[in-house]
Amino acid sequence: MFIELIATVFAGLACAGLAMLLNHATGKRLPRWITPVAAGLGMLAMTISNEYTWFDRTAERLPEGVEIAMTVDEQSWLRPWTQLAPYTKRFVAVDLATARTNAALPDQRLADLYFFGRWSPVNQAPMLFDCAGARSALLIDGAEFAEDGSISDADWQNMPADDPILALVCET
Known part of the structure; x- marks a missing residue:
């Protein structure tokens, strides 16, 4: 986040510098307000660019075996350009490389889910499917495994049959 702030400030300075050079090259015929407007437009363009490229940059750095299961796009009236092209603000990734099954319970899978957000720290949660x-159950609090591998005290939640996370975990 700090690096993006620094990049935005430098983009503003660069655009202001280009406006000043253009003003000097035209014999100072451009209005005086062109330099601060160019700086503001440069910073706005850098901010928009960072919003739209965040998902791709983050997805590229995922380790092998971690697959993206679901994305959440956002539109906002405070950002009018998102009405034309929403940007990805959050996504859920599943660590399929470490997903586990139990021979006694072949229809159940245990996988780690990672929740990524644009301005949020990454959260990880083990989930049983x-x-x-x-259906699924988060294994954060109160769930215990019996000797046969079954789980007790799990808070099972029904999932739609077409849920992308369920489909990704269960197809492997």
Whole structure:
């Protein structure tokens, strides 16, 4: 976030410098307000660019075996350009490389989910999926494994059959 702020400030300075050079080259015929407007437009363009490229930059750095299951795009009236082209603000990735199954319970899969947000720290949560029952349970609090691998005290939540996270975990 700090690096993006520095890049935005330097983009503003660069655009202001170009406006000053253009003004000097035209014999100072441009209005005086052109330099601060160019700086503001440069910073705005850099901010928009960072918003739209964040998802691709972050997705490129995911380790092998971590697949993106779902993205959340955002539109905002405070950012009018997002009405034409929404940008990805959040996404969920599943670590399929470390997903586990139990031979005694072949329809269940245990996988780590990672929740990424534009201005948020990455959150990780282990989740148990019942592929046959189309349900899932977060294994953060209170869930215990029995000797046969079954889980007790899990807070099972029904999932739609077409849920992208369920589909990704259960197809592997």
